[in-house]
Amino acid sequence: MSSAPDIRRVSSADRDAAIARLTAEWGDPVRVRGETYAFSECEIFIAGDFEGLAAVSLRDRPIAELVAINAFERGRGIGTALIRAAVESLQGFETFRLTTTNDNLDALRFYQRRGFRLAVLRPGAVDATRKLKPTIPPLGDYGIPIRDEIDLVLGLSRG
Ligand SMILES: CC(C)(COP(=O)(O)OP(=O)(O)OC[C@H]1O[C@@H](n2cnc3c(N)ncnc32)[C@H](O)[C@@H]1OP(=O)(O)O)[C@@H](O)C(=O)NCCC(=O)NCCS
Numbered sequence: 001m002s003s004a005p006d007i008r009r010v011s012s013a014d015r016d017a018a019i020a021r022l023t024a025e026w027g028d029p030v031r032v033r034g035e036t037y038a039f040s041e042c043e044i045f046i047a048g049d050f051e052g053l054a055a056v057s058l059r060d061r062p063i064a065e066l067v068a069i070n071a072f073e074r075g076r077g078i079g080t081a082l083i084r085a086a087v088e089s090l091q092g093f094e095t096f097r098l099t100t101t102n103d104n105l106d107a108l109r110f111y112q113r114r115g116f117r118l119a120v121l122r123p124g125a126v127d128a129t130r131k132l133k134p135t136i137p138p139l140g141d142y143g144i145p146i147r148d149e150i151d152l153v154l155g156l157s158r159g
Pocket residue numbers: 069070071072073074075076077078079080081098099100101104106107109110113
């Protein structure tokens with residue numbers, strides 16, 4: 001298995017391609033807890049030759065929002081490297097926050113292994129969003145019905 005690729009910030013040359021790839025995965029804007037986050041307003045990190053992407057919104061300072069993350073080949077350390085690069089960039093922020101869904105057990109494991117804590121459960125939040133956006137599928141990972149949103153947070157206070 002090859003090692004994780006280097007992480008870099010998106011350049012002006014590949015920003016449009018990165019946003020197109022993120023939009024294909026998640027739609028744009030991303031809707032969460034009643035907020036919308038457009039990729040055009042996010043910091044974007046790229047792993048190697050588009051082997052992974054992460055989008056981080058800085059607009060809710062001192063909270064930074066992980067709007068999206070993808071490792072297109074899993075289990076190579078790409079997700080870990082993207083999180084590390086994002087955290088290192090978040091000088092002056094207190095909290096790194098993200099939302100996932102109840103079915104995403106791999107992500108819940110992944111984030112908790114990397115220091116994130118469960119913070120908020122919104123039962124039925126995905127069911128409510130699906131009424132506005134019927135393309136959200138009924139079943140997610142492991143055949144689990146997608147119903148709820150879960151926020152996880154990582155404290156960033158240093159020193
Ligand atoms: C969540 C995600 C970003 C993690 O990225 P990743 O590059 O697979 O993560 P890493 O390789 O750094 O670590 C994955 C963990 O799973 C293990 N793993 C090994 N093989 C794996 C595989 N085939 N698939 C998933 N994880 C695997 C790794 O060893 C590691 O375990 P650890 O927690 O015990 O260290 C990635 O799975 C992904 O893109 N998922 C789909 C999109 C998604 O759900 N995004 C998050 C939404 S909130």
